[in-house]
Amino acid sequence: MINEMNSKPSVLVIDDDPFIHLILNETLCDHFKITILSDCIQGITCMKNGNLPDIIVSDLNIPDFDGLSFLEKVKSIEILKAIPFIVLSGNEDPKVRNKCIESGAYDFIKKPFTPRDLKERLMNISINSGKIYKDTFQKQECCI
Numbered sequence: 125m126i127n128e129m130n131s132k133p134s135v136l137v138i139d140d141d142p143f144i145h146l147i148l149n150e151t152l153c154d155h156f157k158i159t160i161l162s163d164c165i166q167g168i169t170c171m172k173n174g175n176l177p178d179i180i181v182s183d184l185n186i187p188d189f190d191g192l193s194f195l196e197k198v199k200s201i202e203i204l205k206a207i208p209f210i211v212l213s214g215n216e217d218p219k220v221r222n223k224c225i226e227s228g229a230y231d232f233i234k235k236p237f238t239p240r241d242l243k244e245r246l247m248n249i250s251i252n253s254g255k256i257y258k259d260t261f262q263k264q265e266c267c268i
Contacts, residue, residue: 131157132155132156132157133179134157134159134177134179135157135159135177135181136159136161136167136170136171136175136180136181137159138162138163138167138182138186139160139162139182139183140162140163140183140186141183148239148242150239151239151243152246155243155246156179159175159177163186163188164182164186164188164191164194167180168197171204176203177207178207178208179207179210179249180198180209180210181209181242182195182209182211183212183213184211184220184224185215191212191213192224195211195228195229196227199227209230210232210242210245211229211232211233212233213234213235214234230249233245
């Protein structure tokens with residue numbers, strides 16, 4: 125979480141594609157503290173260990189369990205539910221997009237996407253919401 129106004133917002137990325145890891149790391153590293161993991165279980169473990177991100181970005185199709193289940197798990201935990209969650213997906217079915225938004229996703233970005241577009245969305249979220257998340261989580265403990 126953001127501890128100081130001048131520190132970089134933290135972004136937890138869950139995606140099993142090494143190419144996405146490379147592209148997002150290169151695109152986002154100047155403006156964000158990036159943690160990139162390959163599966164949702166690693167993401168839950170990371171947050172359980174107290175590494176609470178300012179923003180979560182997750183692919184919908186992850187081998188261990190799907191991104192929608194991960195989204196629903198995150199949104200069911202009091203300390204995590206205010207964290208903006210962006211879903212990445214190649215699925216074009218509007219029902220899938222709607223289910224993600226109904227389940228608490230802040231945004232749904234269809235693959236392929238431009239890294240610049242994702243960066244701009246993350247920057248807008250961090251600018252508009254940074255202080256709120258800092259104040260919300262500063263005194264809470266993580267219980268997953």
